[in-house]
Amino acid sequence: MPEGPEVECTRLALSPLIGKRILSIKFTKNSQKYQKYKNKQQEINGFKGQKLIKIERKGKFLIWVFEIEKVILNHLGMSGKWILLTSDKQELPSHAKVFLNMEDLPHAVFDDTRNFGQFRVFNNYNSVSEYRPIKKMGIDGLANKFPIEEFLEKLNKKNYSEREIGAVLLDQKLVAGMGNIYKSESLALAEIKPMRLVKELSENEREFLGICISKTLHKALKSMGSTFQAFRTPDGQEGKAQNWHQVYGKEGSFCSKCSNKITKIIQNGRSTFFCSKCQK
Numbered sequence: 001m002p003e004g005p006e007v008e009c010t011r012l013a014l015s016p017l018i019g020k021r022i023l024s025i026k027f028t029k030n031s032q033k034y035q036k037y038k039n040k041q042q043e044i045n046g047f048k049g050q051k052l053i054k055i056e057r058k059g060k061f062l063i064w065v066f067e068i069e070k071v072i073l074n075h076l077g078m079s080g081k082w083i084l085l086t087s088d089k090q091e092l093p094s095h096a097k098v099f100l101n102m103e104d105l106p107h108a109v110f111d112d113t114r115n116f117g118q119f120r121v122f123n124n125y126n127s128v129s130e131y132r133p134i135k136k137m138g139i140d141g142l143a144n145k146f147p148i149e150e151f152l153e154k155l156n157k158k159n160y161s162e163r164e165i166g167a168v169l170l171d172q173k174l175v176a177g178m179g180n181i182y183k184s185e186s187l188a189l190a191e192i193k194p195m196r197l198v199k200e201l202s203e204n205e206r207e208f209l210g211i212c213i214s215k216t217l218h219k220a221l222k223s224m225g226s227t228f229q230a231f232r233t234p235d236g237q238e239g240k241a242q243n244w245h246q247v248y249g250k251e252g253s254f255c256s257k258c259s260n261k262i263t264k265i266i267q268n269g270r271s272t273f274f275c276s277k278c279q280k
């Protein structure tokens, strides 16, 4: 699943679209089977001729802001990706959901194989800010200056204390943009076992974890994210972060620090990887 760094890479690669007007925007037939693509074509037609002002990222969401009040909320879901077609002859992706034609640019296509993505119209910026997953969102893990005080304050909340840190880290109300890959990697860097209860973590460990989260997410962004199955930037590049992963997807391989074998467990239904020797 694309996490904060992959979504930010997507946002940056879509920057050629900024300042351009929409010539046409269409939902594919296939998209209409899924609730989060169900806008009325009539409503989406309202964007025709409009200039795209900016694309903002909030956690794993992209908010498309135009000259008009209406905005579009876009989530890549499990496997969604934007593709900037380089020629009309290029083969179209088989799970295309949205076609976007902008002035002076090749077509942009939103392809979503597993159909968990979304592309929805909201009446205005305020209404999208009130959308629960956005309103309740925690700190931005990719903030230039990681808000460590706010992180510690949020982690201190009562409802986290009896829970395992590996599970808590996936809560978007704590660190927005964090996902399953960088959860394992941040804990490996911080040398903390994912099964530790939050209440067992010392102040120093909590603070160091915050630093490691920020480091891991920024490093991933610089590497253009991680590509396991689906992720590509809109200009077709694969991420390279998987080349430096310490634990994620490395079950049974040797830890690069201590040569112990990496362990995989299922935590809250999600795969979690760690080194039982390096991580305390």
Ligand SMILES: [Zn+2]
Residues within 6 Å of the ligand: 255, 256, 257, 258, 259, 260, 275, 276, 277, 278, 279
């Ligand atoms: Zn190790």
